[in-house]
Amino acid sequence: MKRAASALRSHRAASNPSVAAAEALLRPPRPPRGQHLLANVRVLDDIVRHAGIRPGDAVVEVGPGTGNLTVRLLASPAATVAAVEIDPRMSRAVTARSAALGLAHKLTVITGDAMRVEFPKFDACVANIPYGISSPLVAKLLFGPHQFRTATLVVQREFARRLAAAPGDREFNRLAENARLVADVRLLADVSREDFVPVPGVDSALVEIVPKEVRPSEVAPGVPTDEWLAFVCLCFQQHNRRDKRKQEKTIGTVFKPDEMVVELLRRSSRAEQRDGNNGGSVVTVHGDNDDEASSRFSKEEVVAFKESIVGAVQSPGLAHKRLSTVSNNELLRLLRMFIERGVRFQ
Secondary structure, three states, X not given: OHHHHHHHHHHHHHOOOOHHHHHOOOOOOOHHHOOOEEOOHHHHHHHHHHHOOOOOOEEEEEOOOOOOOHHHHHHOOOOEEEEEEOOHHHHHXXXXXXXXXXXXXXXXXXXXXXXXXXXXXXXXXXXXXXXXXXHHHHHHHHHOOXXXXXXXXXXXXXXXXXXXXXXXXXXXXXXXXXXXXXEEEEEEEEEOHHHEEOOOOOOEEEEEEEEOOOOOOEEXXXXXXXXXXXXXXXXXXXXXXXXXXXXXXXHHXXXXXXXXXXXXXXXXXXXXHHHOOOOOOOOOOOOOOHHHHHHOOOXXXXXXXXXXXXXXXXOOOOOOOEXXXXXXXXXXXXXXXXXXXXXXXX
């Protein structure tokens, strides 16, 4: 109860919430879900200032919590704010708060997992990201379908330094290497753990991501950049998921599930249709609904396609390697194997 009272006091300091929003805070945030509410007014104002919201902008916010940052985005020149929140009680709180301030007409709350829901088109992303989804969410932003102007994100400080690392830095890693293909990343400021309620175990940092206007057409001979980025995005998302024993997935286990096989078959079919290639063995699917598309594949088609995936994974000897230990060169080799077998990701 003390934590709940502390959260409520900090929330009131950030902005005066409505009674309905305040009542929604009577139970404390849930740290296992990454619910550490940013409550420092100065930091919140700095985030919006760095974001450079322009008149008419469509803004996406991930993990709005009770709306400390959301209300500032709504008060900015932005035309719309779409807030993606996994916790229904937080969705209710931010909705009530925006209504109390007369700003509900600019807000759309999407209740769901940010890694599963489809984002609307947006010009800017501004968010205090839950630590547990930092890598896959940044991958979704960088390598996803939407062209945007800027992303201003609060992330764990260690992750921020790895994301902004340059070749030769000790922190340089695969995500930083791939991020540099499509965007410029800059560290803006450190954010103390004391600025959050409840206080997390680590400090944070504010980073800016600005996509490049022109992407290279290929990352390597025969490997289109868009294909590579879609492939890497999928790998990063799977890397963030753990099995019941909390063990990191291997390359083999990533591509083994039947739902993964059907998803890649769907993508490959659409890629074949898009490329106008009618000479391959992959079936063409016209439906946009995933369930409808899956139902159009026969069992024989799925089995044959799964054999193509297994052959690609096993041929370079990567099946038993864990994602964190695989180099970009090894992933490039694997992707070439997939492409040769008609397996597409973009």
